[in-house]
Amino acid sequence: MTGWIGLLARLVTGGVWLVAGALKVTDPAGSVRAVRAYDLLPEALVQPVGYLLPALEILVGLLLLLGLLTRPAAVVSAVLFVAFIAGIGSAWSRGLQIDCGCFGGGGFDENAADDYPWEIARDVGLLALSVWLIARPRTRWSLDSVLFRRTA
Amino acid sequence: MSKKAAQRSRAERAASVMAEQAARERRRNLTITAAVVGVVIVVLVVAFLASQAGDTSGDAAEAPNGVDGYAVPVGADDAPTTLTIFEDPQCPICRDFEDAVGDQLATAIEAGEVRVEYRIVSFLDDASPNEYSSRAANALMAVQDSAGPEAFAALHTTLFANQPEEGTEGPDDEQLVAWAVEAGATESDVRPLIEDGAFDQFVVNATDQMSRDGVTGTPTVLIDGEPAGDTPAATVQAVLELLA
Numbered sequence: 001m002t003g004w005i006g007l008l009a010r011l012v013t014g015g016v017w018l019v020a021g022a023l024k025v026t027d028p029a030g031s032v033r034a035v036r037a038y039d040l041l042p043e044a045l046v047q048p049v050g051y052l053l054p055a056l057e058i059l060v061g062l063l064l065l066l067g068l069l070t071r072p073a074a075v076v077s078a079v080l081f082v083a084f085i086a087g088i089g090s091a092w093s094r095g096l097q098i099d100c101g102c103f104g105g106g107g108f109d110e111n112a113a114d115d116y117p118w119e120i121a122r123d124v125g126l127l128a129l130s131v132w133l134i135a136r137p138r139t140r141w142s143l144d145s146v147l148f149r150r151t152a
Numbered sequence: 153m154s155k156k157a158a159q160r161s162r163a164e165r166a167a168s169v170m171a172e173q174a175a176r177e178r179r180r181n182l183t184i185t186a187a188v189v190g191v192v193i194v195v196l197v198v199a200f201l202a203s204q205a206g207d208t209s210g211d212a213a214e215a216p217n218g219v220d221g222y223a224v225p226v227g228a229d230d231a232p233t234t235l236t237i238f239e240d241p242q243c244p245i246c247r248d249f250e251d252a253v254g255d256q257l258a259t260a261i262e263a264g265e266v267r268v269e270y271r272i273v274s275f276l277d278d279a280s281p282n283e284y285s286s287r288a289a290n291a292l293m294a295v296q297d298s299a300g301p302e303a304f305a306a307l308h309t310t311l312f313a314n315q316p317e318e319g320t321e322g323p324d325d326e327q328l329v330a331w332a333v334e335a336g337a338t339e340s341d342v343r344p345l346i347e348d349g350a351f352d353q354f355v356v357n358a359t360d361q362m363s364r365d366g367v368t369g370t371p372t373v374l375i376d377g378e379p380a381g382d383t384p385a386a387t388v389q390a391v392l393e394l395l396a
């Protein structure tokens with residue numbers, strides 16, 4: 001049963017990461033602007049993070065969907081969700097009106113403040129699924145279970 | 153050999169076979185893990201380099217005549233108040249802003265009461281299948297370059313009055329040329345600038361500079377350098393109060 005829950009957790013978090021990354025990866029300049037809009041990172045880190053984040057999201061998404069290196073992928077996933085929750089929370093507390101840039105876009109958004117609670121709730125849910133996978137990385141229909149099969 | 157000794161040696165042999173098997177398994181698992189991690193790192197490096205190459209922000213660009221940095225100044229130099237307005241031609245809230253204050257603003261500019269520095273940017277190309285946002289921004293710069301700020305202001309008004317819905321095909325280059333000529337540009341001058349996207353890179357750089365200036369979206373309006381309002385409604389109200 002836990003294996004099936006794990007499969008569901010993998011598909012949901014992995015799917016979200018894949019879509020989120022794919023929507024951003026074609027617009028590096030926009031990704032950089034979305035990172036800068038949070039006004040949290042020093043300027044020297046804004047570009048590297050803006051360039052790497054979409055690709056990292058796609059990779060984590062693929063690994064989770066395939067069930068390959070599930071535990072390390074879930075650790076990265078959880079770390080990213082913690083960072084995003086902190087970032088959105090920080091923007092909210094500072095009164096910034098920015099689109100979270102979660103699925104592309106980013107920057108000013110008229111109704112941004114209304115979306116913050118829902119965005120944080122969504123990320124907390126996905127964080128919980130990631131933590132589940134860290135605790136129970138053996139899941140159904142995973143490449144891990146094929147590649148790392150016990151032969152003795 | 154006693155029966156007992158034979159049993160022991162068989163157990164030992166079995167244990168050693170199993171230990172060997174376990175060691176082989178560990179090596180195999182390590183190899184697979186290292187291979188996947190290696191692929192992940194290579195993909196990240198390639199993605200980083202591709203993103204860096206794909207982001208042309210800051211590349212050398214030709215600036216239109218008469219711009220001040222990235223600002224198109226419209227109105228008298230000695231006007232007592234300067235408004236800085238960041239706009240994307242495809243941005244619906246910018247159109248709402250223009251609907252609400254455009255006429256009063258034009259009157260105030262005419263009277264020499266206000267000078268407006270338009271910071272035209274483009275990040276909404278995804279909103280139309282024919283990249284209206286960047287083409288319209290380029291057309292505005294083309295008109296500024298070839299015919300000056302009054303023609304720029306006229307085309308600016310026309311573009312916001314005819315803004316395409318997000319998700320629909322925007323006006324094509326032919327239409328932009330026609331509007332540019334109506335605004336006061338000479339067709340033979342402005343057509344190649346519009347069709348060749350002569351100021352595309354300038355607009356990319358203007359958009360990057362907006363972000364670096366801490367402006368996170370459009371419309372953003374500064375009154376003598378200070379943000380006019382936190383929300384679009386507050387911005388409209390502040391500008392209308394200024395012009396009243």
